[in-house]
Amino acid sequence: MAERGAHLTAASAIEDRPSIFEVVAQDSLMSAVRPALQHVAKILAESNPSCYSFLWCWFDEIYTLLDLLLQHHFLTRCSASFSENFYGLKRITLGDSRKLQQLASAGLPKKQHWKSLLLLVLVPYLKTKLEKLVSSLREEDEYSIHPSSSAWKRFYKAFLAAYPFANMAWEGWFLSQQLCYILGKAQHHSPLLGLAGVRLVRLTAEDIQALEQKLGKATSSRQPAHSIKERVSSAVKKALGGIAFSLSSSLSVGVFFLQFLDWWYSTENQENIKSLTALPTPPPPIHLEHGIRSPLLPTLKTVCPLCRKLRANDTVLSTSGFVFCYRCVYAYVKNHQKCPITGYATELQHLVKLYSPES
Known part of the structure; x- marks a missing residue:
């Protein structure tokens, strides 16, 4: 007690x-x-x-x-x-x-x-x-x-x-x-x-x-x-x-x-x-739906939209589908965290290297 x-x-x-x-x-x-x-x-x-x-x-x-x-x-x-x-x-x-x-x-x-x-x-x-x-x-x-x-x-x-x-x-x-x-x-x-x-x-x-x-x-x-x-x-x-x-x-x-x-x-x-498979598929940009090209896109498909030169080390953004030079898109995404064309939120892990048949 x-x-x-x-x-x-x-x-x-x-x-x-x-x-x-x-x-x-x-x-x-x-x-x-x-x-x-x-x-x-x-x-x-x-x-x-x-x-x-x-x-x-x-x-x-x-x-x-x-x-x-x-x-x-x-x-x-x-x-x-x-x-x-x-x-x-x-x-x-x-x-x-x-x-x-x-x-x-x-x-x-x-x-x-x-x-x-x-x-x-x-x-x-x-x-x-x-x-x-x-x-x-x-x-x-x-x-x-x-x-x-x-x-x-x-x-x-x-x-x-x-x-x-x-x-x-x-x-x-x-x-x-x-x-x-x-x-x-x-x-x-x-x-x-x-x-x-x-x-x-x-x-x-x-x-x-x-x-x-x-x-x-x-x-x-x-x-x-x-x-x-x-x-x-x-x-x-x-x-x-x-x-x-x-x-x-x-x-x-x-x-x-x-x-x-x-x-x-x-x-x-x-x-x-966080996985890439969980990301929703973005809708196509308006200018592609109506056949109108954006001024941000070059005329030639082999040209990078950022540096306006022939692409080197092709890299695609999985969030938008556009292809750039690796150096160009790496620096842009690191600084802005978005796609240069569509503006979709993007991280460095969304960069995907493309391999051509010749390589």
């Missing part, structure tokens, strides 16, 4: 501490949002390249900007990121006891607020860019036109050899932190929380009541701004707040659908989506 009483006392002392399942679930929520939105951007870019190709080319930057507005909104209003607030969690500074905790509606101190915002938004952005760089370097290593003895090729081969070990150390750092959190040896499950100087706790009834009151006051109070500077500042704040609120509302409504997408983009399904 004494052991049971001691266990209950210890449990009540840390009842505000979320379980490992809660913190891991809120981490996986935002990781499911990016591939879903990226898939939407790809569909729009393929359906109308002239209007929506920028969404595909600048997706990382657009997503990061929207994520910045969303996370800033929730950190200011709820002392938590979007996913943390969705699971009923909030951030408090390290070392705060239960009695000294501020309400979630009060927000984080400025130092912890900006550290949290940068780590929530900047670290995923840089990690995504690094992964894309590694992927492009691997493709360049496979399809490269650089001589094997060049200094650049030696450098990125050394980088590609070192990257798996650096990535393993990064993931191991997070795994060891989670194990320490499970065993009760750490206050936070992620090293990023430690770098921000915060930890996660559950929302209390007082927090929920204060958040509801704050939301009610924000919607009811509309004080007129007197000076032009105040009016402009108020308009900017309202616009940014409206964008963040729209994002949070749409994400909250679609969160269960995004969980389905998380399954859809896992392992086997993702490999099928």
Whole structure:
């Protein structure tokens, strides 16, 4: 009985501490949002390249900007990121006891607020860019036109050899932190929380009541701004707040659908989506349907549309079917990620070498 009483006392002392399942679930929520939105951007870019190709080319930057507005909104209003607030969690500074905790509606101190915002938004952005760089370097290593003895090729081969070990150390750092959190040896499950100087706790009834009151006051109070500077500042704040609120509302409504997408983009399904056989057959260009030649196409069929010279090392784009010189189309696709003629979204793995009977 004494052991049971001691266990209950210890449990009540840390009842505000979320379980490992809660913190891991809120981490996986935002990781499911990016591939879903990226898939939407790809569909729009393929359906109308002239209007929506920028969404595909600048997706990382657009997503990061929207994520910045969303996370800033929730950190200011709820002392938590979007996913943390969705699971009923909030951030408090390290070392705060239960009695000294501020309400979630009060927000984080400025130092912890900006550290949290940068780590929530900047670290995923840089990690995504690094992964894309590694992927492009691997493709360049496979399809490269650089001589094997060049200094650049030696450098990125050394980088590609070192990257798996650096990535393993990064993931191991997070795994060891989670194990320490499970065993009760750490206050936070992620090293990023430690770098921000915060930890996660559950929302209390007082927090929920204060958040509801704050939301009610924000919607009811509309004080007129007197000076032009105040009016402009108020308009900017309202616009940014409206964008963040729209994002949070749409994400909250679609969160269960995004969980389905998380399954859809896992392992086997993702490999099928990435395979060339899963790519839809694009419709023929309009100028070919009506017998009108595009000015981008040369008169002779043996001439490359890019350099306007006789093709050397014929290479076809599997996304559109047009044939180019390998050097020309390799450089173009690497820089623009689209077909030079049709504008279809294209990657380096879509280059297919053609072999003539003479070769």
